[in-house]
Amino acid sequence: MHEHLTFMSQLLLNRVERGNQRKLKANDCRIDFFSNDYLGFAGDPAFQQLIWENVKRCPAQLTGSTGSRLISGTSRATSETEASIAREHGVESALLFTSGYTANLSLFSSLAQRGDTILVDEYIHRSVHDGCMLSMAQKWKFQHNDLCHLETLLKKAKGKCLVAVESLYSMEGDFAPLKELVSITERYGAALIIDEAHAFGVWGYGLATQHQLQNRVLATVVTYGKAMGLHGAAILTQQLTKDYLVNYAAPFIYTTAPGDLAAVSISLGYDHLKQNTTASACLQEIIKQFRNAALTTKSMAGSPIQVIEHYSLQQLEELQTALAAEGMATYLVKAPSVKAGSERIRVCLHAFNSEREVALLTSIIKHYL
């Protein structure tokens, strides 16, 4: 026991000394430039009312599912929501998860085995890395968005080969070249999996759908905790892959299923998304205003995630403090979430941010850097 406590204190002390200790803070920000609520759905009273009316009609949705999906946890509401998600996205099937983390963990831990190869973009989300680790397959990273490097690795890959990318990278704010990735993986007989966590909702049903690539990949993952303002995720795929995951994906099988409220809210979320097309247009206007300030960033036009880097950690900390003094909450991304030396301020833009807020934000950033 004593040994464990000493070990933990030492590791925590290391974080304090390096200035990258993680701490939980209640979210009491006035001006939100850090949440993933891109369309403002989480704080939308009309959306809240829609869910509330539903709960009032059927309070049983509020309590637990009573078991795992394969025992008592697959309710009619869950099956109907999965069927309607599949119809909406024009895919054979959808499988719901409590989070994007467990969706990725399920996919990568079960689809590859020892002797297989998983090629991941170097900036892929941690959930994919953890899934790869559980699979026992060989994992190689390719340089970010570098198709030549990916091709070199595809030539050397052994066994079945999976390739993992995000359509919009969460810590970079740039896009993957999806069309080229689909062509190259098809050429080498590898299976592409696209994580649409940050694109879903911002661009309709995601970028794979927009580019009509959904049915040329093995699976896409959409999450409901970001633009949809809820919680949970779905894997969109063929019926065969869904059947396989139901049989072999341990993070899906060995856990209590979410209650009906999750499934019903997601269904209502799709209705709300279809009725609120102006939110994504407002978001694009806000992004344009931010980009017009011509700050140095490698994030791309159109992305609601804009990162400010190439400055010392101390400068970034001073900037974040100055922004906070004006009530603006941003996220300072430190190692190990990103490589040491590439710390950055991650600005998330929203449909509900005002022109005045963005003007203040960009003027303070310009003043400090």
Ligand SMILES: Cc1ncc(COP(=O)(O)O)c(C=O)c1O
């Ligand atoms: C790219 C990406 N994939 C997956 C996830 C995990 O999704 P969730 O928050 O629903 O677990 C995140 C969350 O931050 C993400 O950014």
